[in-house]
Amino acid sequence: MMRSCWPIALMAIAGTGLAAAHAASPAATAAVKARKANYKEIGGAFKTINDEVKTGNPDLATIRPLARDIATRAAGQLKWFPKGSGPESGEKTRAKPAIWSDMAGFNSAHAAFLTAANGLNTAIASGNPAHIAQAQKTLGGTCKTCHDRYREAD
Numbered sequence: 001m002m003r004s005c006w007p008i009a010l011m012a013i014a015g016t017g018l019a020a021a022h023a024a025s026p027a028a029t030a031a032v033k034a035r036k037a038n039y040k041e042i043g044g045a046f047k048t049i050n051d052e053v054k055t056g057n058p059d060l061a062t063i064r065p066l067a068r069d070i071a072t073r074a075a076g077q078l079k080w081f082p083k084g085s086g087p088e089s090g091e092k093t094r095a096k097p098a099i100w101s102d103m104a105g106f107n108s109a110h111a112a113f114l115t116a117a118n119g120l121n122t123a124i125a126s127g128n129p130a131h132i133a134q135a136q137k138t139l140g141g142t143c144k145t146c147h148d149r150y151r152e153a154d
């Protein structure tokens, strides 16, 4: 009698394991939320800087704190991608599995982003509109490079 119960008990345990594997972990949920919120801020800041650059004479007081904010967030970027926070988490995310399977490539896209964000801050410190425009363009290129490789299209 006891014996015949074993397979059912094992199936129940296996079933629990599967359910746990498919439910998003709190850490994954938090990571996806954090990165989306950060990229949203980065996107907003980037757009305002772009609009200023297009005037040919960007308002330094407007763009200085925004460029600083982008650089600060860029520095924290790698923390937003803990293992298990990709699409397999069950969270709604556009992060491609390639982020984790090609960590070296993702790290270098991150490093280029950080360098370009710092470069924009240096250009703003110079106050030279042509330097600022060039640095903003370089920074935009690093967003695109990473998105093309590591972000699902909408």
Ligand code: HEC
Binding pocket: 032, 035, 036, 037, 039, 040, 042, 043, 044, 046, 070, 092, 093, 094, 095, 096, 106, 109, 110, 113, 139, 140, 142, 143, 144, 146, 147, 150, 151
């Ligand atoms: C190293 C890679 C990388 C770089 C560099 C990068 N992004 Fe992203 N970005 C991502 C990934 C991955 C996502 C998808 C996040 C998700 O859905 O979980 C994303 C999402 C976004 C989103 C959507 C956020 C949302 O509300 O879901 C915006 C806006 C964005 N990025 C703007 C930018 C801008 C602007 C830059 C450059 C100034 C930039 N990103 C640089 C990887 C990058």
